[in-house]
Amino acid sequence: MDNKxxxxxxxxxxxxxxxxxxxxxFEKKLRKLFGRYIFSNFITKYFLNKKxxxxxxxxxxxxxxFSIKHLINKEDKLFLSIGSGIGGLExxxxxxxxxxxxxxxERNYISKKVKYGWxxxxxxxxxxxxxxxxxxxxxxxxxxxxxxxxxxxxxEFPIMKFDIITSLFSLDYHYDFNLYIxxxxxxxxxxxxxxxxxxxxxxxxxxxKNVEIINTELDTVHKSKRIVCRNFI
Ligand SMILES: C[S@@+](CC[C@H](N)C(=O)[O-])C[C@H]1O[C@@H](n2cnc3c(N)ncnc32)[C@H](O)[C@@H]1O
Numbered sequence: 675m676d677n678k679x680x681x682x683x684x685x686x687x688x689x690x691x692x693x694x695x696x697x698x699x700f701e702k703k704l705r706k707l708f709g710r711y712i713f714s715n716f717i718t719k720y721f722l723n724k725k726x727x728x729x730x731x732x733x734x735x736x737x738x739x740f741s742i743k744h745l746i747n748k749e750d751k752l753f754l755s756i757g758s759g760i761g762g763l764e765x766x767x768x769x770x771x772x773x774x775x776x777x778x779x780e781r782n783y784i785s786k787k788v789k790y791g792w793x794x795x796x797x798x799x800x801x802x803x804x805x806x807x808x809x810x811x812x813x814x815x816x817x818x819x820x821x822x823x824x825x826x827x828x829x830e831f832p833i834m835k836f837d838i839i840t841s842l843f844s845l846d847y848h849y850d851f852n853l854y855i856x857x858x859x860x861x862x863x864x865x866x867x868x869x870x871x872x873x874x875x876x877x878x879x880x881x882x883k884n885v886e887i888i889n890t891e892l893d894t895v896h897k898s899k900r901i902v903c904r905n906f907i
Contacts, residue, residue, distance in 0.1 A: 731762055885902075
């Protein structure tokens, strides 16, 4: 992956919708001018400048990897990603660390009205495509026996004890953490690291014995914090 990902054809649009910070200043202006509906359904479909997305997405995901690298030990083998998008972060982890298995819970559609905000229990936003995600992961070095993709809307979730659970700008950023709380209790040990972005870090002091802020993001719409939580109360 020489400083850029190998992107499947037509994946640029979902990557941009998943990571709106990859839009150029001009595209961001168009989004402001025409609104989110026209931006997600027309502008990104027909007028997207695809040129730098492979390298910019790689750089963004590499920085995300650096933000959590210190939390990953050699013994950590089982990874769960909730709302991973196409999987850039996991491709980077996989490239650097041996013998990992990756489980993904995502959604397999693109909502018509992409709203990059807090949806609470409403939980209706999605912008992913499983064919593109699987192709992306294989293109970027992941062996197809090492990853499993589960559809939030159709599949039974995997039941096992995970070592690391990540959800960047998804769980408790778009939709309420409580949608997953019972499931996460089932699939975590006391030392499982659960890493996600939230605007209400303090709230999690009531849910976990151990909550640590690892990053504060002042540029996102919500000025969120990245936290790592361990050990449900
Ligand atoms: C803003 S994107 C972030 C993608 C990726 N984590 C990243 O940082 O680039 C949010 C992702 O959450 C997914 N999503 C939305 N609702 C979900 C749910 N209930 N469970 C799992 N994933 C969900 C969307 O399809 C989308 O890919």
